[in-house]
Amino acid sequence: MNEILDAILAPDTTSEDFAALTIPESYRAVTVHKDEAEMFAGVPSKEKDPRKSLHLEDVPVPELGPGEALVAVMASSVNYNSxxxxxxxPVSTFGFLERYGKLSPLTKRHDLPYHVIGSDLAGVVLRTGPGVNAWGPGD
Incomplete structure (x- = not known):
């Protein structure tokens, strides 16, 4: 991770430099777990405590698919989606991910026993999947 951070902070890092960086096997993420999806069953919404369902853990870096980018996240936020x-x-994210995972072998990799939360971020593109043309390493 330090190699990536150093590249981001250096003023002269090129796109080629970013493309040559070694991508770690895992990263630190905040997750929810599929086996805990019913933990708040019967509890009024106002009494549900997100601190009970959130986990800070290392998860594998996913393989990129078409139209996807791997981003070194430098800032993120907590919003309503989180x-x-x-x-x-109003429904568990895992139901959607299970249905999505049945569409193809490529989407199956999203049907996992955990889900990394978050939908807002700022960072630097490290890699892009097939079909990504507007962004490249270093953007």
Whole structure:
């Protein structure tokens, strides 16, 4: 991770430099777990405590698919999507991910026993998947 951070902070890092960086096998993420999706069953929404369902853990870096980018996240935020995911409302994210995972072998990799929360971020593109033309390493 330090190699990536050093490249981001250096004023003269080129796109080629970013493309040559070694990508780690895992990264630190905040997740919810599929086996805990019913943990708040019967609890009124106002009493559901996201701190009980959120986990800070290392997860594998996913392989890139078409139209995807791998981003070194430098800033993120907590928003309504994050809160809803953490209390499994209005529906559990895992139901969507299970259905999505049945569409193809490529989408199956999203049907996991955990889900990394978050939908807002700022960072630097490290890699892009097939079909990504507007962004490249270093953007």
């Amino acid at each position: 809160v809803w995911t953490s209390i499994f409302e």
